[in-house]
Amino acid sequence: MHEGQGSRKLGTLLNKISPSLEPEEQRKKGSPSLPTNSETTGSESQEPEVSRRIGRRHGEIVSAKSSQMVPVKSHEEARRALDRARICLRGQLARQLASNEDQRYPNDAPSYTVEIGPFIPPQWGPQEARAGREALRELEGCLIPAEPDWIVGRAATLLSHYYTPDLPASIVEAALVDWASLLDGVPKWALERACMEWLSREPRKRPGPGDVKNLTDVILGRWPRLAEKIKTTLQAI
Numbered sequence: 001m002h003e004g005q006g007s008r009k010l011g012t013l014l015n016k017i018s019p020s021l022e023p024e025e026q027r028k029k030g031s032p033s034l035p036t037n038s039e040t041t042g043s044e045s046q047e048p049e050v051s052r053r054i055g056r057r058h059g060e061i062v063s064a065k066s067s068q069m070v071p072v073k074s075h076e077e078a079r080r081a082l083d084r085a086r087i088c089l090r091g092q093l094a095r096q097l098a099s100n101e102d103q104r105y106p107n108d109a110p111s112y113t114v115e116i117g118p119f120i121p122p123q124w125g126p127q128e129a130r131a132g133r134e135a136l137r138e139l140e141g142c143l144i145p146a147e148p149d150w151i152v153g154r155a156a157t158l159l160s161h162y163y164t165p166d167l168p169a170s171i172v173e174a175a176l177v178d179w180a181s182l183l184d185g186v187p188k189w190a191l192e193r194a195c196m197e198w199l200s201r202e203p204r205k206r207p208g209p210g211d212v213k214n215l216t217d218v219i220l221g222r223w224p225r226l227a228e229k230i231k232t233t234l235q236a237i
Contacts (some may be wrong), residue, residue: 071144075193075219081138082223088135089226096122097229101222113222121233129237132230139227143220146188148180155179155209158195162206182209183216190216 072078089097100117124132146154155176167175183191194215198207 070141072142072187072189075189078142078187078189081142085135085138085223088131088138093128093131097226097233115225119229119232121229121236124233124237129234132234136227136230136234139223139230142189143187143224143227145185146183146191148184150188151180151183151186151191152176154191154195155183155212158198158207158212161199162204179209179212182213186213186216187220190219193219 072081086094098113099122100115100119101113102116104112104114106112122128191212194212197215198212
């Protein structure tokens with residue numbers, strides 16, 4: 001089977017289980033697109049298959065947080081937000097939140113941070129708590145997870161750049177569900193950045209979900225753990 005036939009098959013399946021990936025400007029002009037979750041009503045059978053198979057946890061998290069903040073949409077926007085969070089947590093606050101961490105410096109490899117024990121929340125006064133809340137607000141906007149259907153669409157788009165074997169539709173769908181499951185909780189901007197980095201670094205090697213997940217872990221670094229530490233510290237006040 002030719003590569004083009006496999007790609008068309010993947011595209012046909014994507015149209016069935018994933019929302020349209022058209023730019024927002026085109027949708028506003030009235031170009032045809034598949035209905036999104038917010039546009040469908042009625043029975044549960046109208047929801048995309050991926051959402052039913054891996055649950056609705058993403059949607060619940062996104063809905064709860066979106067009422068309070070706007071998700072970060074790009075790597076550049078995330079970088080600015082994380083810089084603001086870093087400023088809030090400078091000095092003593094940063095040392096307190098890193099009290100159970102240690103830096104590793106392997107030979108010929110980037111350094112990384114490991115946790116060497118349980119985190120004991122520091123005692124924060126009003127000023128430290130205020131700085132912590134400001135940092136947490138920035139971090140939460142950067143850590144809102146992508147929705148499963150968006151992950152499926154982005155994965156299918158990434159894979160379309162590589163040879164696509166001719167497989168039964170059920171196998172292709174199950175593989176895309178694996179992508180959504182393994183990338184569970186990853187913010188949209190981080191996944192987009194990871195996909196673009198893979199395309200740049202590996203123009204011939206077809207990625208698996210684990211490859212992209214490893215890249216998102218590097219991109220996010222210790223920020224998800226740091227957000228949890230701030231929450232724990234604020235709850236202890």
